[in-house]
Amino acid sequence: MLHRRNTDIVFKYLVSIVSGFSILALGGILLFVFVQGAGPFIFSTDPDIRLVLENIREIQVNGTWYEDTTLIRVPPSTPGLELRFPGPEGDRFLEAAVCAGEKDPEKMLRFTAYSGGELSAPEAAVYTLSYPGLPGLGPKIHFILPEKPYSLPRFLAGIQWHPTYEKVYGIFPMILGTVLASLGAVLLGVPPALLCGLFLGEFMPDKPAALARAGIEVLAGIPSVVYGFFGLMVIVPVVKQVFGVPSGNGLLSAIIMLSVMILPTIITITETSLRAVPRSSWEASLALGASRMQTLWFVALPQARSGVIAGVMLGISRAVGETMAVILVAGNSAQLIHSPLDSVRTLTATIALEMGYAQGRHRELLFSIGVVLFMLILLLNSGVLYLRRHKEL
DSSP, X not given: OHHHHHHHHHHHHHHHHHHHHXXXXXXXXXXXXXXXXXXXXXXXXXXXXXXXXXXXXXXXXXXXXXXXXXXXXXXXXXXXXXXXXXXXTEEEEEEEEEOTTOOXXXXXXXXXXXXXXXXXXXXXXEEEEEOOOXXXXXXXXXXXXXXXXXXXXXXXXXXXXXXXXXXXXOOHHHHHHHHHHHHHHHHHHHHHHHHHHHHXXXXXXXXXXXXXXXXXXXXXXXXXXXXXXXXXXXXXXXXXXHHTOSOOOSHHHHHHXXXXXXXXXXXXXXXXXXXXXXXXHHHHHHHTTOOHHHHIIIIIHHHTHHHHHHHHHHHHHHHHHOOHHHHHHSBOOOSOOSSTTSOBOOHHHHHHHHTTTOOTHHHHHHHHHHHHHHHHHHHHHHHHHHHHHHHHO
C-alpha cells in the first residue's frame, strides 16, 4: 500500500512538472510571435544610417578610416556624411546632408556632391552609389536608412503588397483570399462529410464500415503536399478545361482542394461522436415509434452535437492553416479577386513563400501575418461556438 501511495505521489508531481513546462513552452512561443508581430507597428527599424560596402577595402567616413569592413553605422544625429576612398584615378568622395528631423526616409539624405559613379534608389529607404567595373567587382556603397513604425490600418486594409522595392505591406487581399477559400471549403466539404459520417456510423454494415474507417484514417494522415500534387495534376486541369480559362490555378481550385482535405477529419469525428451516443436513447426513440432516420436526425445527432462541432472547428482550422496544398493550386497572386477563377494568395502561403529571403521590416511583418492568422482562426472558431450556444438557447 505504501509503495502504491509513493508511486501515485511521484506520478502526480511528474505530471505537474511536464504540464507546467508544456504550458510555459506554448506560452513562450505565443509571446514570442506576438512580440515579433507587434514590433513593426511600435518601433522603428535600426535607428542608425547603415553603410554597406562592396569591393571597398578602406574608406574614410567623417574623418575616420575603416579597413576591411563591410558595415559602418552612422548615428542619424550626424549633420552630414563625408566619404573618401581610393580609386584608380585618385580619391573618390561623396558628401551628403543628413536631415535628422525628417521622418520620411526618402528625404533624410540629400546628396550634395559625389565624384563619378551612379547614384540610384533600388528600393525605398535605400540608396546605392556604384562605380563601373567588372560585373560583381565594381565598388558599391549602399545607404540603408531607418524606417518609422508601419501603420497598422495600412497593413490590415492595404491592397498592395510590394515588400522589396516600394516596401508597401497591405495584406487585405490575403485576408480576403484566406477567408473565402476557408469558408468555401467549409460550405462545400462539411455537408458531405456529415452525411458520410452518419452513413458510416449507423447504416453501413460492420465489416465494410471498419474497412472504410481505416481508409479514412489513412486519408487524414496523408501529407498536405501529396494533396497539393493531386490538386495540381487533377483539379487544376479540370477547372481549366471546364471553365475555359488560361490557368486553372485560382480560388475555385483551392476551395475544392481544401474541401477534400477536411473531409477525413470531420467524417472521423462525426462517426466517433455518433457511436458515443448511449444506446438507451436509440432504443427509447425506436420504442416510441420513430424510424431509424428520425432517431438519427432528432435524437442521436443533437446529442452528438458537441463532437460534430469540434470536428467542424478542426476542419476550419486546417483549411485556414493549410499551406503547401494551397501554394500548389491557388496561383499565389496578391490581388483583390473578382471571380472564383482568379488567382489568390492566402496568409499562410505568403509566409511560406517569402520567409526564406525576407529581411528587416519585411521579415518582422511576416510574423505579424502569423498573428493575424492566429486571430482569424480564433474569430472563426468563436463564431462557430457562438452559433452553437445561440442555437441551444
